Amino acid sequence: MTCLVGHATWNEKIGRTMPVLPATDETIARAAGALAAGGLVAFPTETVYGLGADARAANAVAKIFAAKERPQFNPLIVHVPDLETAEGLAEFGAEARALAAAFWPGPLTIVAPKRPDCGIADLVTAGLGTIALRVPAHPIARELLEKARLPIAAPSANRSGRISPTEAGHVAAELGDIPDVILDGGPCERGLESTVVSVVDDTPTLLRLGAVPRREIEAVLGHSIEIASEDAPIASPGQLERHYAPQTPVRLDATQVEPHEALLAFGPEVPEGAATTINLSAKGDLAEAATQLFAALRTLDESGARAIAVMPIPNEGLGEAINDRLRRAAQAR
Template sequence: MPPTLANFHLASKYLLQGKLVSFPTETVYGLGADATNDQAVASIFAAKKRPSFNPLIIHLPSIEEAEKYVDFDITSRKLAAAFWPGPFTLVLNKKPGTLLSPLVSAGLDTVAVRVPEHPVVRELLENFKYPIAAPSANLSGKLSPTRPEHVARDLKDEVAMILDGPPCRNGIESTIAQVMGSEIRLLRPGSVSQRDIEEVTGLRVVPFEDGQNPTAPGQLKSHYAPRSNVRLNATTVYPDEALLAFGSLYPKDARIVRNLSPKGSLHEAAANLFSLLHELDDLGCETIAVSPIPPHGLGIAINDRLSRAAADNKE
Protein backbone atom coordinates (compact mmCIF):
# COMPACT_ATOMS: atom_id res chain seq x y z
CA MET A 1 0.00 0.00 0.00
CA PRO A 2 1.33 3.48 -0.81
CA PRO A 3 2.77 5.58 2.05
CA THR A 4 -0.12 8.04 2.32
CA LEU A 5 -1.19 9.82 5.49
CA ALA A 6 -4.35 7.70 5.61
CA ASN A 7 -2.31 4.51 5.36
CA PHE A 8 0.08 5.63 8.11
CA HIS A 9 -2.94 6.19 10.36
CA LEU A 10 -4.31 2.77 9.39
CA ALA A 11 -0.96 1.10 10.05
CA SER A 12 -0.79 2.74 13.48
CA LYS A 13 -4.31 1.52 14.21
CA TYR A 14 -3.32 -2.03 13.30
CA LEU A 15 -0.22 -1.84 15.53
CA LEU A 16 -2.32 -0.58 18.46
CA GLN A 17 -4.61 -3.58 17.91
CA GLY A 18 -1.63 -5.92 18.23
CA LYS A 19 -1.43 -6.74 14.53
CA LEU A 20 1.67 -6.97 12.35
CA VAL A 21 2.60 -4.36 9.75
CA SER A 22 5.45 -4.55 7.23
CA PHE A 23 7.33 -1.50 6.00
CA PRO A 24 10.54 -0.56 4.16
CA THR A 25 13.64 0.65 5.95
CA GLU A 26 17.01 1.71 4.53
CA THR A 27 18.22 -1.85 5.21
CA VAL A 28 15.45 -4.38 4.41
CA TYR A 29 11.68 -4.64 4.91
CA GLY A 30 10.70 -4.97 8.55
CA LEU A 31 7.92 -6.96 10.23
CA GLY A 32 6.68 -4.58 12.90
CA ALA A 33 4.70 -4.98 16.11
CA ASP A 34 4.07 -2.87 19.21
CA ALA A 35 7.20 -3.54 21.28
CA THR A 36 5.25 -3.02 24.53
CA ASN A 37 2.60 -5.64 23.71
CA ASP A 38 3.54 -9.22 24.69
CA GLN A 39 0.99 -10.85 22.39
CA ALA A 40 1.96 -8.68 19.43
CA VAL A 41 5.66 -9.46 19.89
CA ALA A 42 4.87 -13.16 20.27
CA SER A 43 3.04 -13.02 16.95
CA ILE A 44 6.29 -11.91 15.25
CA PHE A 45 8.02 -15.09 16.43
CA ALA A 46 5.03 -17.20 15.36
CA ALA A 47 4.70 -15.59 11.92
CA LYS A 48 8.41 -15.90 11.13
CA LYS A 49 8.80 -19.30 12.82
CA ARG A 50 11.64 -17.58 14.65
CA PRO A 51 13.35 -19.18 17.68
CA SER A 52 12.29 -17.38 20.86
CA PHE A 53 15.93 -17.13 22.01
CA ASN A 54 16.76 -14.87 19.03
CA PRO A 55 16.31 -11.22 20.17
CA LEU A 56 14.58 -8.49 18.18
CA ILE A 57 15.52 -4.89 17.39
CA ILE A 58 13.28 -2.07 18.59
CA HIS A 59 12.93 0.98 16.37
CA LEU A 60 12.50 4.50 17.73
CA PRO A 61 12.40 7.97 16.13
CA SER A 62 15.21 9.60 18.14
CA ILE A 63 17.88 9.22 20.81
CA GLU A 64 15.58 11.10 23.18
CA GLU A 65 12.85 8.49 22.73
CA ALA A 66 15.38 5.67 23.11
CA GLU A 67 16.45 7.10 26.48
CA LYS A 68 13.00 6.23 27.86
CA TYR A 69 13.79 2.53 27.48
CA VAL A 70 17.58 2.05 27.66
CA ASP A 71 20.65 3.47 29.41
CA PHE A 72 23.43 5.05 27.35
CA ASP A 73 27.06 5.02 28.43
CA ILE A 74 29.32 7.77 27.07
CA THR A 75 30.69 5.67 24.20
CA SER A 76 27.28 4.38 23.11
CA ARG A 77 25.94 7.93 23.09
CA LYS A 78 28.87 8.96 20.89
CA LEU A 79 28.09 6.12 18.47
CA ALA A 80 24.40 7.01 18.40
CA ALA A 81 25.23 10.65 17.65
CA ALA A 82 27.49 9.57 14.78
CA PHE A 83 25.32 6.92 13.12
CA TRP A 84 21.66 7.66 13.98
CA PRO A 85 19.41 7.89 12.13
CA GLY A 86 20.85 5.14 9.98
CA PRO A 87 21.68 1.44 9.53
CA PHE A 88 23.28 1.02 12.94
CA THR A 89 21.97 -0.84 16.00
CA LEU A 90 23.23 -0.58 19.58
CA VAL A 91 22.77 -3.27 22.23
CA LEU A 92 22.14 -1.41 25.50
CA ASN A 93 21.01 -2.16 29.04
CA LYS A 94 17.28 -1.90 29.57
CA LYS A 95 16.02 0.64 32.07
CA PRO A 96 14.47 -0.87 35.21
CA GLY A 97 10.70 -1.14 34.91
CA THR A 98 10.72 -0.57 31.15
CA LEU A 99 7.42 -1.04 29.34
CA LEU A 100 9.12 -3.14 26.65
CA SER A 101 7.91 -6.71 26.33
CA PRO A 102 10.55 -9.11 27.75
CA LEU A 103 10.06 -11.20 24.60
CA VAL A 104 11.85 -8.48 22.59
CA SER A 105 15.14 -9.16 24.37
CA ALA A 106 14.70 -12.96 24.65
CA GLY A 107 15.07 -12.77 28.43
CA LEU A 108 18.33 -10.78 28.35
CA ASP A 109 18.99 -7.63 30.37
CA THR A 110 19.96 -5.86 27.16
CA VAL A 111 17.94 -4.81 24.14
CA ALA A 112 18.93 -3.92 20.56
CA VAL A 113 17.87 -0.39 19.58
CA ARG A 114 17.93 1.48 16.28
CA VAL A 115 16.82 4.89 15.01
CA PRO A 116 16.11 4.26 11.30
CA GLU A 117 16.59 6.72 8.46
CA HIS A 118 14.05 5.61 5.84
CA PRO A 119 11.20 8.15 5.50
CA VAL A 120 8.42 5.54 5.61
CA VAL A 121 9.39 3.93 8.91
CA ARG A 122 10.20 7.35 10.40
CA GLU A 123 6.72 8.63 9.53
CA LEU A 124 5.18 5.46 10.96
CA LEU A 125 7.12 5.89 14.22
CA GLU A 126 5.97 9.50 14.50
CA ASN A 127 2.35 8.41 13.98
CA PHE A 128 2.45 5.40 16.28
CA LYS A 129 4.20 7.04 19.27
CA TYR A 130 5.47 3.72 20.68
CA PRO A 131 8.59 1.64 19.97
CA ILE A 132 8.20 -0.86 17.14
CA ALA A 133 9.87 -4.27 17.35
CA ALA A 134 10.83 -5.28 13.83
CA PRO A 135 13.02 -8.07 12.47
CA SER A 136 13.21 -8.64 8.72
CA ALA A 137 9.85 -9.52 7.17
CA ASN A 138 10.63 -13.07 6.05
CA LEU A 139 10.48 -16.60 7.35
CA SER A 140 13.27 -17.17 9.84
CA GLY A 141 16.57 -18.14 8.25
CA LYS A 142 15.42 -17.38 4.71
CA LEU A 143 16.35 -14.60 2.29
CA SER A 144 15.74 -11.10 3.60
CA PRO A 145 13.12 -9.01 1.75
CA THR A 146 13.96 -5.79 -0.07
CA ARG A 147 10.68 -5.48 -2.00
CA PRO A 148 7.03 -5.71 -0.93
CA GLU A 149 6.49 -8.79 -3.10
CA HIS A 150 9.22 -10.59 -1.14
CA VAL A 151 7.23 -9.93 2.04
CA ALA A 152 3.95 -11.03 0.49
CA ARG A 153 5.47 -14.30 -0.70
CA ASP A 154 6.46 -15.37 2.83
CA LEU A 155 4.00 -13.58 5.10
CA LYS A 156 0.93 -12.34 3.21
CA ASP A 157 -1.42 -14.21 5.55
CA GLU A 158 0.37 -12.94 8.67
CA VAL A 159 0.45 -9.16 8.13
CA ALA A 160 -2.40 -6.68 8.32
CA MET A 161 -0.75 -4.50 5.68
CA ILE A 162 2.47 -3.94 3.74
CA LEU A 163 3.53 -0.33 3.30
CA ASP A 164 5.46 0.45 0.14
CA GLY A 165 7.93 3.27 -0.39
CA PRO A 166 11.36 4.26 -1.69
CA PRO A 167 13.89 1.42 -2.14
CA CYS A 168 15.87 -0.18 0.68
CA ARG A 169 19.03 1.58 -0.48
CA ASN A 170 21.49 -0.26 1.81
CA GLY A 171 20.03 -3.67 1.03
CA ILE A 172 21.53 -5.55 4.00
CA GLU A 173 20.64 -5.53 7.68
CA SER A 174 22.08 -2.96 10.08
CA THR A 175 25.44 -3.18 11.80
CA ILE A 176 24.98 -4.25 15.44
CA ALA A 177 27.49 -3.25 18.13
CA GLN A 178 27.75 -3.39 21.92
CA VAL A 179 30.12 -1.38 24.09
CA MET A 180 31.91 -3.63 26.58
CA GLY A 181 34.13 -1.43 28.74
CA SER A 182 37.31 -0.61 26.82
CA GLU A 183 36.30 -2.48 23.66
CA ILE A 184 33.34 -2.82 21.34
CA ARG A 185 31.81 -6.11 20.21
CA LEU A 186 30.76 -6.17 16.57
CA LEU A 187 27.75 -8.47 16.82
CA ARG A 188 26.75 -8.22 13.17
CA PRO A 189 28.66 -6.52 10.34
CA GLY A 190 26.82 -4.05 8.12
CA SER A 191 27.30 -0.86 6.14
CA VAL A 192 28.71 0.93 9.20
CA SER A 193 32.11 -0.73 9.22
CA GLN A 194 34.53 -1.75 11.95
CA ARG A 195 36.80 1.10 10.85
CA ASP A 196 33.90 3.59 11.06
CA ILE A 197 33.26 2.54 14.67
CA GLU A 198 36.94 2.68 15.61
CA GLU A 199 37.31 6.16 14.12
CA VAL A 200 34.40 7.50 16.19
CA THR A 201 35.37 5.85 19.48
CA GLY A 202 39.11 5.20 19.35
CA LEU A 203 38.39 1.77 20.86
CA ARG A 204 39.23 -1.72 19.62
CA VAL A 205 36.40 -3.52 17.85
CA VAL A 206 36.15 -7.29 18.43
CA PRO A 207 34.08 -9.39 15.97
CA PHE A 208 31.42 -11.81 17.23
CA GLU A 209 32.44 -15.47 17.10
CA ASP A 210 29.99 -18.06 15.77
CA GLY A 211 29.00 -20.62 18.38
CA GLN A 212 28.23 -18.12 21.12
CA ASN A 213 24.63 -17.73 22.25
CA PRO A 214 22.84 -15.01 20.23
CA THR A 215 22.77 -11.61 21.94
CA ALA A 216 21.51 -9.87 18.80
CA PRO A 217 19.77 -10.79 15.53
CA GLY A 218 21.63 -12.31 12.57
CA GLN A 219 24.06 -14.43 14.59
CA LEU A 220 22.75 -17.92 13.81
CA LYS A 221 25.17 -19.91 11.65
CA SER A 222 22.55 -20.69 9.02
CA HIS A 223 20.69 -17.56 7.98
CA TYR A 224 19.58 -15.60 4.89
CA ALA A 225 19.28 -18.89 2.97
CA PRO A 226 17.62 -19.37 -0.44
CA ARG A 227 16.06 -22.66 -1.48
CA SER A 228 18.99 -23.13 -3.89
CA ASN A 229 22.42 -24.19 -2.70
CA VAL A 230 25.02 -21.43 -2.59
CA ARG A 231 28.63 -21.96 -3.68
CA LEU A 232 31.02 -19.20 -2.67
CA ASN A 233 34.16 -17.76 -4.29
CA ALA A 234 33.32 -19.33 -7.64
CA THR A 235 35.84 -18.73 -10.43
CA THR A 236 34.25 -21.35 -12.69
CA VAL A 237 30.60 -22.22 -13.25
CA TYR A 238 29.15 -25.71 -13.70
CA PRO A 239 26.38 -26.41 -16.25
CA ASP A 240 23.61 -26.67 -13.64
CA GLU A 241 24.57 -23.45 -11.85
CA ALA A 242 23.48 -19.83 -12.11
CA LEU A 243 26.09 -17.17 -11.46
CA LEU A 244 25.85 -14.22 -9.10
CA ALA A 245 28.72 -12.14 -10.44
CA PHE A 246 30.61 -9.13 -9.12
CA GLY A 247 32.53 -6.72 -11.32
CA SER A 248 33.57 -7.28 -14.92
CA LEU A 249 35.83 -10.32 -14.46
CA TYR A 250 33.73 -13.47 -14.20
CA PRO A 251 33.21 -16.72 -16.17
CA LYS A 252 31.42 -15.82 -19.40
CA ASP A 253 30.13 -19.35 -20.05
CA ALA A 254 27.42 -19.23 -17.37
CA ARG A 255 23.93 -19.80 -18.76
CA ILE A 256 22.20 -17.55 -16.21
CA VAL A 257 24.02 -14.49 -14.85
CA ARG A 258 23.00 -11.68 -12.52
CA ASN A 259 25.62 -9.11 -11.56
CA LEU A 260 25.68 -7.50 -8.12
CA SER A 261 27.65 -4.58 -9.54
CA PRO A 262 29.16 -4.58 -13.04
CA LYS A 263 31.35 -1.63 -12.03
CA GLY A 264 32.60 -3.41 -8.90
CA SER A 265 30.92 -1.16 -6.31
CA LEU A 266 30.46 -2.82 -2.91
CA HIS A 267 27.69 -0.36 -2.03
CA GLU A 268 25.78 -1.27 -5.19
CA ALA A 269 26.43 -4.96 -4.51
CA ALA A 270 25.00 -4.73 -0.99
CA ALA A 271 21.90 -2.92 -2.25
CA ASN A 272 21.31 -5.64 -4.88
CA LEU A 273 22.32 -8.71 -2.85
CA PHE A 274 19.02 -10.06 -1.55
CA SER A 275 16.99 -8.88 -4.53
CA LEU A 276 19.20 -10.80 -6.98
CA LEU A 277 19.37 -13.86 -4.74
CA HIS A 278 15.55 -13.86 -4.69
CA GLU A 279 15.52 -13.54 -8.49
CA LEU A 280 17.90 -16.47 -9.05
CA ASP A 281 16.16 -18.57 -6.41
CA ASP A 282 12.81 -18.01 -8.15
CA LEU A 283 14.28 -19.40 -11.38
CA GLY A 284 14.65 -22.76 -9.64
CA CYS A 285 18.42 -23.02 -9.99
CA GLU A 286 19.86 -25.98 -8.10
CA THR A 287 22.95 -23.99 -7.13
CA ILE A 288 23.87 -20.31 -7.18
CA ALA A 289 27.59 -19.83 -7.72
CA VAL A 290 28.83 -16.53 -6.28
CA SER A 291 31.89 -14.70 -7.56
CA PRO A 292 34.52 -13.71 -4.97
CA ILE A 293 33.60 -10.55 -3.07
CA PRO A 294 36.50 -8.40 -1.80
CA PRO A 295 36.88 -9.05 1.97
CA HIS A 296 37.15 -5.43 3.03
CA GLY A 297 34.81 -2.54 3.84
CA LEU A 298 31.22 -3.40 3.01
CA GLY A 299 32.48 -6.64 1.49
CA ILE A 300 32.86 -8.01 5.03
CA ALA A 301 29.11 -7.64 5.61
CA ILE A 302 28.24 -9.06 2.19
CA ASN A 303 30.47 -12.09 2.76
CA ASP A 304 28.92 -12.58 6.21
CA ARG A 305 25.44 -12.84 4.66
CA LEU A 306 26.66 -15.13 1.89
CA SER A 307 28.53 -17.49 4.22
CA ARG A 308 25.42 -17.87 6.38
CA ALA A 309 23.31 -18.43 3.25
CA ALA A 310 25.69 -21.21 2.20
CA ALA A 311 25.72 -22.87 5.64
CA ASP A 312 22.36 -24.54 4.96
CA ASN A 313 23.36 -26.18 1.66
CA LYS A 314 21.44 -29.35 0.84
CA GLU A 315 23.27 -32.55 0.01
Protein backbone atom coordinates (compact mmCIF):
# COMPACT_ATOMS: atom_id res chain seq x y z
CA MET A 1 0.00 0.00 0.00
CA THR A 2 1.26 3.47 -0.88
CA CYS A 3 -0.53 6.32 0.87
CA LEU A 4 -0.73 10.06 0.46
CA VAL A 5 2.04 11.51 2.57
CA GLY A 6 1.42 15.07 3.66
CA HIS A 7 4.62 15.42 5.67
CA ALA A 8 7.09 13.03 4.09
CA THR A 9 9.83 15.66 4.47
CA TRP A 10 9.22 16.21 8.20
CA ASN A 11 12.56 14.66 9.17
CA GLU A 12 14.40 17.11 6.94
CA LYS A 13 12.17 19.99 8.00
CA ILE A 14 13.15 19.76 11.65
CA GLY A 15 16.79 19.01 10.91
CA ARG A 16 17.20 15.89 13.04
CA THR A 17 16.56 12.19 12.81
CA MET A 18 12.96 11.28 13.61
CA PRO A 19 11.02 8.03 13.16
CA VAL A 20 8.54 9.52 10.63
CA LEU A 21 8.15 7.14 7.68
CA PRO A 22 5.82 7.20 4.67
CA ALA A 23 3.27 4.42 5.16
CA THR A 24 4.13 1.62 2.73
CA ASP A 25 3.86 -2.16 2.94
CA GLU A 26 7.49 -2.27 4.08
CA THR A 27 7.21 0.40 6.79
CA ILE A 28 3.89 -0.97 8.07
CA ALA A 29 5.56 -4.38 8.42
CA ARG A 30 8.42 -2.68 10.28
CA ALA A 31 5.88 -1.03 12.59
CA ALA A 32 4.16 -4.36 13.20
CA GLY A 33 7.52 -5.85 14.18
CA ALA A 34 8.12 -2.99 16.61
CA LEU A 35 4.76 -3.65 18.28
CA ALA A 36 5.51 -7.37 18.58
CA ALA A 37 8.84 -6.51 20.22
CA GLY A 38 7.15 -4.34 22.87
CA GLY A 39 7.70 -0.99 21.18
CA LEU A 40 5.51 2.03 20.45
CA VAL A 41 4.12 2.94 17.04
CA ALA A 42 2.21 6.08 16.04
CA PHE A 43 -0.23 5.51 13.19
CA PRO A 44 -3.11 7.30 11.49
CA THR A 45 -6.75 6.45 11.96
CA GLU A 46 -9.73 8.16 10.38
CA THR A 47 -10.11 10.19 13.62
CA VAL A 48 -6.65 11.20 14.93
CA TYR A 49 -3.17 9.66 15.08
CA GLY A 50 -2.84 6.98 17.77
CA LEU A 51 0.13 5.89 19.88
CA GLY A 52 -0.05 2.11 19.90
CA ALA A 53 1.37 -0.79 21.88
CA ASP A 54 0.57 -4.47 22.26
CA ALA A 55 -2.50 -4.38 24.51
CA ARG A 56 -1.52 -7.74 26.06
CA ALA A 57 1.93 -6.59 27.22
CA ALA A 58 1.88 -4.56 30.44
CA ASN A 59 5.45 -3.31 29.96
CA ALA A 60 4.66 -2.04 26.48
CA VAL A 61 1.44 -0.37 27.63
CA ALA A 62 3.32 1.30 30.48
CA LYS A 63 5.46 3.04 27.84
CA ILE A 64 2.32 4.72 26.48
CA PHE A 65 1.48 6.17 29.88
CA ALA A 66 5.07 7.34 30.37
CA ALA A 67 5.29 8.90 26.89
CA LYS A 68 2.00 10.76 27.28
CA GLU A 69 2.47 11.54 30.97
CA ARG A 70 -1.02 10.11 31.28
CA PRO A 71 -2.68 9.27 34.62
CA GLN A 72 -3.03 5.52 34.99
CA PHE A 73 -6.69 5.76 36.06
CA ASN A 74 -7.53 6.86 32.50
CA PRO A 75 -8.23 3.70 30.42
CA LEU A 76 -7.14 3.15 26.82
CA ILE A 77 -9.02 2.09 23.69
CA VAL A 78 -8.08 -1.26 22.19
CA HIS A 79 -8.10 -1.42 18.38
CA VAL A 80 -9.02 -4.75 16.79
CA PRO A 81 -9.63 -5.85 13.18
CA ASP A 82 -13.24 -7.04 13.43
CA LEU A 83 -16.29 -7.80 15.58
CA GLU A 84 -15.29 -11.44 16.02
CA THR A 85 -12.03 -10.40 17.67
CA ALA A 86 -13.85 -7.84 19.81
CA GLU A 87 -16.28 -10.48 21.06
CA GLY A 88 -13.33 -12.59 22.15
CA LEU A 89 -12.34 -9.77 24.49
CA ALA A 90 -15.72 -8.51 25.72
CA GLU A 91 -19.31 -9.62 26.20
CA PHE A 92 -21.52 -8.08 23.51
CA GLY A 93 -25.27 -7.89 23.93
CA ALA A 94 -27.86 -7.09 21.28
CA GLU A 95 -27.39 -3.31 21.40
CA ALA A 96 -23.60 -3.56 21.27
CA ARG A 97 -23.87 -5.81 18.21
CA ALA A 98 -26.31 -3.41 16.57
CA LEU A 99 -23.91 -0.51 17.05
CA ALA A 100 -20.98 -2.57 15.77
CA ALA A 101 -22.94 -3.61 12.68
CA ALA A 102 -23.84 0.00 11.94
CA PHE A 103 -20.55 1.77 12.64
CA TRP A 104 -17.66 -0.71 12.40
CA PRO A 105 -15.23 -0.29 10.84
CA GLY A 106 -15.43 3.34 11.83
CA PRO A 107 -15.11 6.04 14.50
CA LEU A 108 -17.21 4.45 17.27
CA THR A 109 -15.76 2.95 20.45
CA ILE A 110 -17.88 0.48 22.42
CA VAL A 111 -17.30 -0.05 26.15
CA ALA A 112 -18.50 -3.50 27.20
CA PRO A 113 -17.91 -5.99 30.04
CA LYS A 114 -14.41 -7.47 29.79
CA ARG A 115 -14.08 -11.24 29.50
CA PRO A 116 -12.04 -12.61 32.43
CA ASP A 117 -9.77 -14.56 30.08
CA CYS A 118 -9.33 -11.80 27.48
CA GLY A 119 -5.57 -11.50 28.07
CA ILE A 120 -5.56 -7.69 27.96
CA ALA A 121 -3.19 -6.01 30.41
CA ASP A 122 -4.99 -4.54 33.43
CA LEU A 123 -3.22 -1.23 32.84
CA VAL A 124 -5.16 -0.86 29.57
CA THR A 125 -8.52 -0.99 31.36
CA ALA A 126 -7.34 0.87 34.49
CA GLY A 127 -8.30 -2.23 36.47
CA LEU A 128 -11.97 -1.88 35.54
CA GLY A 129 -14.28 -4.71 34.62
CA THR A 130 -14.93 -3.09 31.24
CA ILE A 131 -12.92 -2.64 28.07
CA ALA A 132 -13.14 0.01 25.32
CA LEU A 133 -12.97 -1.48 21.81
CA ARG A 134 -12.88 -0.04 18.30
CA VAL A 135 -12.51 -1.39 14.76
CA PRO A 136 -10.84 1.44 12.80
CA ALA A 137 -11.65 2.11 9.16
CA HIS A 138 -8.39 3.74 8.08
CA PRO A 139 -6.55 1.45 5.62
CA ILE A 140 -3.16 1.98 7.31
CA ALA A 141 -4.55 1.14 10.74
CA ARG A 142 -6.24 -1.94 9.31
CA GLU A 143 -3.10 -3.13 7.54
CA LEU A 144 -1.10 -2.61 10.73
CA LEU A 145 -3.60 -4.73 12.68
CA GLU A 146 -3.44 -7.42 9.98
CA LYS A 147 0.35 -7.54 9.96
CA ALA A 148 0.80 -7.27 13.74
CA ARG A 149 -1.86 -9.89 14.58
CA LEU A 150 -2.36 -8.48 18.05
CA PRO A 151 -4.78 -6.06 19.74
CA ILE A 152 -3.38 -2.52 19.76
CA ALA A 153 -3.98 -0.23 22.74
CA ALA A 154 -3.81 3.28 21.34
CA PRO A 155 -4.78 6.65 22.77
CA SER A 156 -4.09 9.81 20.77
CA ALA A 157 -0.38 10.34 20.05
CA ASN A 158 0.17 13.50 22.10
CA ARG A 159 1.04 14.55 25.63
CA SER A 160 -1.88 14.00 28.00
CA GLY A 161 -4.36 16.86 27.96
CA ARG A 162 -2.86 18.50 24.88
CA ILE A 163 -4.27 18.99 21.39
CA SER A 164 -4.83 15.71 19.56
CA PRO A 165 -2.64 15.14 16.46
CA THR A 166 -4.22 14.94 13.02
CA GLU A 167 -0.93 14.87 11.04
CA ALA A 168 2.31 12.95 11.46
CA GLY A 169 4.18 16.20 12.04
CA HIS A 170 1.99 16.91 15.06
CA VAL A 171 3.07 13.57 16.56
CA ALA A 172 6.74 14.33 15.97
CA ALA A 173 6.35 17.79 17.53
CA GLU A 174 4.67 16.31 20.62
CA LEU A 175 6.60 13.08 21.17
CA GLY A 176 9.86 13.45 19.24
CA ASP A 177 11.66 10.14 18.85
CA ILE A 178 9.75 8.34 21.63
CA PRO A 179 7.78 6.17 19.16
CA ASP A 180 9.86 3.56 17.38
CA VAL A 181 7.96 4.36 14.19
CA ILE A 182 5.59 7.16 13.15
CA LEU A 183 3.63 6.03 10.10
CA ASP A 184 2.76 9.05 7.96
CA GLY A 185 -0.57 8.68 6.20
CA GLY A 186 -1.31 12.36 5.68
CA PRO A 187 -4.05 14.37 7.45
CA CYS A 188 -6.80 12.44 9.24
CA GLU A 189 -10.15 12.42 7.47
CA ARG A 190 -12.47 13.01 10.47
CA GLY A 191 -10.24 15.07 12.78
CA LEU A 192 -12.26 14.30 15.93
CA GLU A 193 -11.77 11.32 18.22
CA SER A 194 -14.19 8.41 18.15
CA THR A 195 -17.53 8.62 19.89
CA VAL A 196 -17.57 6.34 22.96
CA VAL A 197 -20.72 4.50 24.05
CA SER A 198 -21.01 2.28 27.12
CA VAL A 199 -23.27 -0.75 26.76
CA VAL A 200 -22.41 -2.26 30.12
CA ASP A 201 -25.97 -2.27 31.49
CA ASP A 202 -29.48 -1.99 30.11
CA THR A 203 -29.10 1.78 29.61
CA PRO A 204 -26.49 2.67 26.97
CA THR A 205 -24.60 5.83 27.91
CA LEU A 206 -22.62 8.27 25.81
CA LEU A 207 -19.23 8.57 27.51
CA ARG A 208 -17.56 10.81 24.91
CA LEU A 209 -19.01 12.87 22.09
CA GLY A 210 -17.08 12.35 18.89
CA ALA A 211 -17.02 11.70 15.16
CA VAL A 212 -20.31 9.76 15.13
CA PRO A 213 -23.10 12.22 16.07
CA ARG A 214 -25.43 11.26 18.90
CA ARG A 215 -28.51 11.31 16.64
CA GLU A 216 -27.01 8.60 14.39
CA ILE A 217 -26.45 6.35 17.41
CA GLU A 218 -29.98 6.97 18.63
CA ALA A 219 -31.35 6.10 15.19
CA VAL A 220 -29.67 2.67 15.36
CA LEU A 221 -30.75 1.99 18.94
CA GLY A 222 -34.28 3.28 18.41
CA HIS A 223 -34.24 5.38 21.57
CA SER A 224 -32.51 8.40 23.09
CA ILE A 225 -29.15 8.10 24.81
CA GLU A 226 -27.92 10.17 27.72
CA ILE A 227 -24.46 11.70 28.15
CA ALA A 228 -22.58 10.54 31.27
CA SER A 229 -22.56 13.13 34.04
CA GLU A 230 -19.39 15.12 34.68
CA ASP A 231 -18.92 13.48 38.09
CA ALA A 232 -19.33 9.92 36.77
CA PRO A 233 -16.37 7.56 37.32
CA ILE A 234 -13.81 7.61 34.48
CA ALA A 235 -14.59 4.68 32.19
CA SER A 236 -13.34 6.07 28.89
CA PRO A 237 -10.74 8.40 27.41
CA GLY A 238 -11.87 12.01 26.97
CA GLN A 239 -13.75 12.29 30.27
CA LEU A 240 -11.18 14.43 32.08
CA GLU A 241 -12.49 17.95 32.63
CA ARG A 242 -9.45 19.64 31.09
CA HIS A 243 -8.42 18.00 27.84
CA TYR A 244 -7.50 18.76 24.21
CA ALA A 245 -5.93 22.00 25.45
CA PRO A 246 -3.47 24.45 23.86
CA GLN A 247 -1.00 26.35 26.03
CA THR A 248 -2.70 29.63 25.09
CA PRO A 249 -5.87 30.51 27.07
CA VAL A 250 -9.12 29.92 25.19
CA ARG A 251 -12.15 32.27 25.30
CA LEU A 252 -15.44 30.82 24.07
CA ASP A 253 -18.50 32.35 22.36
CA ALA A 254 -16.60 35.38 21.09
CA THR A 255 -18.58 37.83 18.96
CA GLN A 256 -15.83 40.48 19.08
CA VAL A 257 -12.07 40.08 19.11
CA GLU A 258 -9.12 42.01 20.54
CA PRO A 259 -5.87 42.78 18.67
CA HIS A 260 -3.86 40.53 21.00
CA GLU A 261 -6.12 37.52 20.31
CA ALA A 262 -6.08 34.86 17.64
CA LEU A 263 -9.54 34.04 16.30
CA LEU A 264 -10.97 30.58 15.66
CA ALA A 265 -13.83 31.52 13.37
CA PHE A 266 -16.86 29.69 12.02
CA GLY A 267 -19.24 30.76 9.27
CA PRO A 268 -19.32 33.56 6.71
CA GLU A 269 -19.51 36.55 9.10
CA VAL A 270 -16.20 36.96 10.92
CA PRO A 271 -15.29 39.88 13.22
CA GLU A 272 -12.19 41.81 12.23
CA GLY A 273 -9.21 42.91 14.29
CA ALA A 274 -7.62 39.62 15.41
CA ALA A 275 -3.87 39.13 15.32
CA THR A 276 -4.50 36.06 13.14
CA THR A 277 -7.64 34.21 12.06
CA ILE A 278 -8.45 30.65 10.98
CA ASN A 279 -11.97 29.88 9.82
CA LEU A 280 -12.99 26.29 10.52
CA SER A 281 -15.61 26.53 7.79
CA ALA A 282 -16.54 29.73 5.97
CA LYS A 283 -19.70 28.03 4.70
CA GLY A 284 -20.70 26.87 8.19
CA ASP A 285 -20.21 23.15 7.54
CA LEU A 286 -19.80 21.24 10.82
CA ALA A 287 -18.10 18.22 9.21
CA GLU A 288 -15.47 20.50 7.65
CA ALA A 289 -15.06 22.29 10.99
CA ALA A 290 -14.52 18.99 12.83
CA THR A 291 -11.81 17.97 10.38
CA GLN A 292 -9.96 21.27 10.82
CA LEU A 293 -10.42 21.78 14.57
CA PHE A 294 -7.27 20.34 16.15
CA ALA A 295 -4.89 21.48 13.42
CA ALA A 296 -6.35 25.01 13.64
CA LEU A 297 -6.02 25.10 17.43
CA ARG A 298 -2.42 23.95 17.16
CA THR A 299 -1.59 26.66 14.58
CA LEU A 300 -3.24 29.41 16.65
CA ASP A 301 -1.46 28.14 19.77
CA GLU A 302 1.85 28.65 17.98
CA SER A 303 0.92 32.10 16.60
CA GLY A 304 2.20 34.11 19.57
CA ALA A 305 -1.25 35.50 20.43
CA ARG A 306 -2.03 36.02 24.12
CA ALA A 307 -5.42 34.30 23.85
CA ILE A 308 -7.54 32.32 21.41
CA ALA A 309 -11.06 33.65 20.89
CA VAL A 310 -13.57 31.12 19.57
CA MET A 311 -16.72 32.10 17.73
CA PRO A 312 -20.01 30.35 18.66
CA ILE A 313 -20.58 27.01 16.94
CA PRO A 314 -24.06 25.44 16.65
CA ASN A 315 -24.53 22.76 19.29
CA GLU A 316 -26.09 20.17 17.01
CA GLY A 317 -24.81 17.12 15.15
CA LEU A 318 -21.01 17.18 15.10
CA GLY A 319 -21.23 20.61 16.76
CA GLU A 320 -21.91 18.81 20.05
CA ALA A 321 -18.51 17.10 19.88
CA ILE A 322 -16.72 20.25 18.67
CA ASN A 323 -18.15 22.29 21.55
CA ASP A 324 -17.27 19.52 24.01
CA ARG A 325 -13.61 19.69 22.91
CA LEU A 326 -13.56 23.48 23.04
CA ARG A 327 -15.16 23.60 26.48
CA ARG A 328 -12.58 21.20 27.89
CA ALA A 329 -9.78 23.12 26.17
CA ALA A 330 -10.99 26.33 27.81
CA GLN A 331 -11.01 25.03 31.38
CA ALA A 332 -8.79 27.11 33.65
CA ARG A 333 -5.45 25.54 34.56
